[in-house]
Amino acid sequence: MRIAFFLPSLEGGGAERVTLNLAGGIAARGHAVDLLLAARTGPFLADVPPAVRVVDLGAGRVVRALTPLTHWLRRERPDHLVSALDHANLVALWAVARAGTRTPVTCVVHTTMSRTISNPGAWTDRVLLPPLIRRFYGRAHAVVAVSDGAGEDLRAFLGSRVGRVEVIANPVVLPDLAERATAPAPHPWFDDVRVPVLLGVGRLWHQKDFATLLRAFAAAGLQDRARLVILGEGVLRPDLEALRTELGLADAVAMPGFAPSPYPAMRRSAGFVLSSVFEALPTVLIEALALGTPVVATDCPTGPREILDGGRWGRLVPVGDVAALADAMRALVDEAGTRRPVPASVLAPYTLDTAVDRYLALLGAPAMARQ
DSSP states (O other): OEEEEEESOOOSSHHHHHHHHHHHHHHTTTOEEEEEESSOOSGGGGGOOTTEEEEEOOOSSGGGGHHHHHHHHHHHOOSEEEEESHHHHHHHHHHHHHHTOOOOEEEEEOSOHHHHTTOTTOHIIIIIHHHHHHHHGGGSSEEEESSHHHHHHHHHHHGGGOSOEEEOOOOOBOTTHHHHTTSOOSSGGGGOTTSOEEEEESOSSGGGOHHHHHHHHHHTTOTTTOEEEEEOOOTTHHHHHHHHHHTTOTTTEEEEEOOSOOHHHHHHOSEEEEOOSOOSSOHHHHHHHHTTOOEEEEOOSSSHHHHTGGGTSSEEEOTTOHHHHHHHHHHHHHTTTOOOOOOHHHHGGGBHHHHHHHHHHHHTOOOOOOO
C-alpha cells in the first residue's frame, strides 16, 4: 500500500517524534510511505527514516495547507492518509472532501480532549475547535486515541458522532533505544557521577507544570546535593527562569533548551520526573522506564496510572501537590544509583512492532515482514 502521513511540521514534540517512528516502521515493512509537511521545518528533519519520502507542501502554517494538500491528494491518490494533531486532522478531512478522492483518513489524537479544549491560553482550542471536531471527525475512517483513558475521554467528547474510536499506544520503545542513549548528554552535569541529576522533559507551557517542579525541588531542599535539568522550549521560559531565580535555584537548575534526543540524559539521570497537569500518553515516561531510570509522575489524566500500573513501576503523586512531589524527588535522590528494570511485558504495548501491527490492521494493509 501507499500510505501518507500529514503533520504541520517537524518541530519538537512527542506527536512528531512518534509519527516519525510509526512512518519508519511501516516503511520497513515494505509499504510506500510519504510524509507531508505544511512546512518543512524542525529539528526532527534529521531523523526522517531514509525510506520515508518527505513532501513539502510549502504552506507555512497548517491551515494554509488545505489547497496544496488537496492538489497532492488528487494527483497522487494514496491508499490511506494518517494525520496527527487536531488542526492537521481537520485540514486532512477537508482536503480529502475537496479532492473528491474518497481517500480514507485516520486521525490520531495525541491529547486528552476535554483538557485541550479547556486550555486557558488558546482561544481557538476553547472556542473554535470543539464544534469543528464534533462535526467533522465523523468523516474519518477511524479516530485513534493513544491511551485507554484518552480513548474514554474522546468517546465521551464525540458522543455518537464518530463510529470508530480505536486505542493504539504510541510506538515509543524502539529497537535501538539503548544504543541512542549512549550518545553524549545535552548538559555537562550528567557527566559528573558524584552529584545526582533529576530530569524533566517537555514543552515549556502550562500543561507540563514545570513551576510545580521547580517549587518541589526547592521545597525538598535538594539544591545543595543534587541538580535538576529541564529539557524543552516554550513560551513560559521567561516565567520559569524568573521563578528559578526567585527560589534561589540559579546554580542548581539548568534549562538548556530543546534536545532532539532526551535518551542520553534519561540514562544518566538519578530519576525522571513528570509534573504534568494532563497528558494523553506521556512518551517520555515510557522511554525513561525502558532505560531503567526510576520515575515519579503526577497522577494526571491520562496515561501515568496506566503506564505505571497504579504505582507499581514508579511513584504517583497528586497533580500540583508541591509537598508530595518534593517527598518523591527526595526519595529519588536518596536512592540514586539504583536501577529497577521493568519487565518486557510492561513495555510490550509501546514497542514499534506492536504499534505497526495495530496500525496496519486498522488501515487494512497487509502486515508484511520487516525488511
